[in-house]
Amino acid sequence: EKMAASIGPPPVEAYNTVIRSYAEVGDIDSASKWLARLQAEAQPDFDSYQAVLDAYASNGDAKKVDDIWKELTAAGFTATDQTYCSMLRAHCVAKDAENVQVWVSRFEWEGIQFNWLAFSELVRFYLEQGELSKALTLSEEMAMTDLFDIGTGLWLEQLQAAQRAGETSHLEKVAAAMVRHGYPLNAEAKRITSR
Numbered sequence: 001e002k003m004a005a006s007i008g009p010p011p012v013e014a015y016n017t018v019i020r021s022y023a024e025v026g027d028i029d030s031a032s033k034w035l036a037r038l039q040a041e042a043q044p045d046f047d048s049y050q051a052v053l054d055a056y057a058s059n060g061d062a063k064k065v066d067d068i069w070k071e072l073t074a075a076g077f078t079a080t081d082q083t084y085c086s087m088l089r090a091h092c093v094a095k096d097a098e099n100v101q102v103w104v105s106r107f108e109w110e111g112i113q114f115n116w117l118a119f120s121e122l123v124r125f126y127l128e129q130g131e132l133s134k135a136l137t138l139s140e141e142m143a144m145t146d147l148f149d150i151g152t153g154l155w156l157e158q159l160q161a162a163q164r165a166g167e168t169s170h171l172e173k174v175a176a177a178m179v180r181h182g183y184p185l186n187a188e189a190k191r192i193t194s195r
Helices: 002-007 012-024 028-041 046-059 062-074 081-093 097-110 116-128 132-143 152-165 168-180 187-193
Strands: none
Touching: 012 028, 012 046, 028 046, 046 062, 046 081, 062 081, 081 097, 081 116, 097 116, 116 132, 116 152, 132 152, 132 168, 152 168, 152 187, 168 187
16 A cells, blocks of 8 residues: 555556456455456456456356456457356356356357366256256367367266266267267276166
C-alpha cells in the first residue's frame, strides 16, 4: 500500500501473479477480489480474466464462469481455445447438460481444439449421464489426434462405467479401442473385462 502510494499502482503483471497464485491454490474468493481490485485501479488484461475463469471452471461454478466470460468479452478480449475449454469444463463439472451441449456445439462450429482438462471432464460428464457411447466416440476421436496423450485412466473409467451399467458389449468395445489406440490392458483393465 505504502509503495503503491509513492510509486503508483503495480503493473498488471504483478496483479496477475497474485491472481493466478490464489487461483492455483483454490482460493477463488481472493483471486476474484484481486481481479476486482485490478479493475478498480488499472485495466486487467486477458490473463487476469483467464486466471479467475480457470479457477471457477475447476470448481464447476458455471454462473461465475459465465459472468467472467461476459466481463472478458465486454472488455474487448477475444476468447482463446483455453477460454472455451474452461467454459466447457465448468458446465461439465456443474452437470449442466443443456449448456454442455451448447459449448460442445460451439467447439464444432468454431473449430476449437480440446485441451486435456476439457476433454477429460467431457468424457466424465458423458459417463455420469450414462452416455457411454458418446464417451467412447469422443475418446476414439481424440486418440486419433496428436493433441495430447489420453492416458490409461480415462479408458479405465470407461471400462468401470460399462461394468457398473452391466453393458458387456460396450465393455468389450472399450477394451478393443484401448488396445487399438496403443493402451495395452493393464491388470485393472484385465480384471474388469474378465468378469
